[in-house]
Amino acid sequence: MPGWSSSERPTSGAETSSGPADKSDSGRAPGLGEQFGRTRSALLGLISSHIDLAKAEFSEIGGEVKRAAGLGGVALLLLFLSGMLIAVGTLLFVGEAVFGSIGWGVLDGSLVLVAIAALLVFAIIDLSWGRALISLLVALGVGLVVTGVLAVDWNWVSHHYSGMPAAVVLALATSVLAIGVLGAVLGSAFGRWPAVGGFAVGVVCGVLLGLLAAFGPGLRVAAAVGVAALLLFWPIVAAVFVFRHGIDIAKLRKRFVPDQTIETTKETIEWVREQMPLGRKS
Numbered sequence: 435m436p437g438w439s440s441s442e443r444p445t446s447g448a449e450t451s452s453g454p455a456d457k458s459d460s461g462r463a464p465g466l467g468e469q470f471g472r473t474r475s476a477l478l479g480l481i482s483s484h485i486d487l488a489k490a491e492f493s494e495i496g497g498e499v500k501r502a503a504g505l506g507g508v509a510l511l512l513l514f515l516s517g518m519l520i521a522v523g524t525l526l527f528v529g530e531a532v533f534g535s536i537g538w539g540v541l542d543g544s545l546v547l548v549a550i551a552a553l554l555v556f557a558i559i560d561l562s563w564g565r566a567l568i569s570l571l572v573a574l575g576v577g578l579v580v581t582g583v584l585a586v587d588w589n590w591v592s593h594h595y596s597g598m599p600a601a602v603v604l605a606l607a608t609s610v611l612a613i614g615v616l617g618a619v620l621g622s623a624f625g626r627w628p629a630v631g632g633f634a635v636g637v638v639c640g641v642l643l644g645l646l647a648a649f650g651p652g653l654r655v656a657a658a659v660g661v662a663a664l665l666l667f668w669p670i671v672a673a674v675f676v677f678r679h680g681i682d683i684a685k686l687r688k689r690f691v692p693d694q695t696i697e698t699t700k701e702t703i704e705w706v707r708e709q710m711p712l713g714r715k716s
Contacts, residue, residue, distance in 0.1 A: 533658035542658060545665035552669035556676045560685070565675040573668035576616065581660030583609045583643055587650040606647065610640030620674050 522543070529539015553566060583606070614636035621632025646659070687693075 529658075532654070534654040535658075538655075538658040542661050542665065545662055549665045549669045553672055556669070556672050559676055559681060561672055561676050566672060569668055569671035569675060572671045573664045573666075576613075576667045577660040577664030579609060579612060580643060580663040581656045584647050584651055584656035584659055585653050586647070588647055606644040610637055610644055613637070613640040613643065620670065624674075624678065 525543030525546075526536050526539040529542065530536050533539065533542070553561065557566070588606075614633045617632035617634070617636025617639070618629045619632070622629035651659075
């Protein structure tokens with residue numbers, strides 16, 4: 435209107451609600467709650483990214499572990515097979531080179547493994563190193579006797595020496611009797627009838643030995659049979675040492691059961707019950 439200056443002109447409501455007020459709203463600092471929310475969102479995003487990274491890395495590591503485990507398992511299997519091949523091949527080679535036949539390597543090699551396994555079991559029960567050595571010496575004596583009887587060419591001896599047939603028969607009878615006596619001694623550790631049975635088995639083995647000796651098998655076969663006899667008698671003599679008085683169950687239990695710990699635990703439980711009774715005695 436005329437007569438009013440621009441500075442005196444009244445403002446409208448729309449003009450009062452806009453202008454400088456909008457500038458103050460857009461330029462104000464964020465509040466504490468808004469800052470906390472932004473920080474929380476950023477922290478959760480950071481944690482989520484770390485978790486995703488860890489999952490990716492662990493997944494990759496798990497794949498590498500599976501691969502390494504598979505390759506390692508195959509390597510161990512190959513090492514085991516190579517060890518078995520070396521052991522079996524050595525036994526077969528020794529049988530062929532020393533005894534003249536792979537079959538003797540199979541037989542004597544199997545007897546070696548069986549004898550060692552039996553001795554380990556007896557050691558768990560009650561077999562000392564001294565008794566194992568004595569058993570070996572007895573079995574070695576048997577092996578030497580068997581080897582000596584088979585190594586001699588009795589046909590050649592009886593043919594070239596007229597006075598030898600009687601000596602040959604006497605030698606074979608002596609070997610039969612010796613093996614029979616050894617069987618009786620081993621069986622006597624378990625009683626009368628086992629002694630009789632051991633003597634009978636020893637005589638049968640002696641007769642078979644005499645029949646084999648009559649064919650003159652030669653030095654290699656004699657050595658192979660002698661080693662087989664040694665490996666057969668070694669665990670047998672060791673078993674006699676272990677079982678002649680029976681198995682001491684109480685001794686085994688003392689070795690494998692923690693009695694002292696059990697008794698101490700029982701005493702502790704009783705003491706706790708006395709200190710903190712479960713209920714009043716009526």
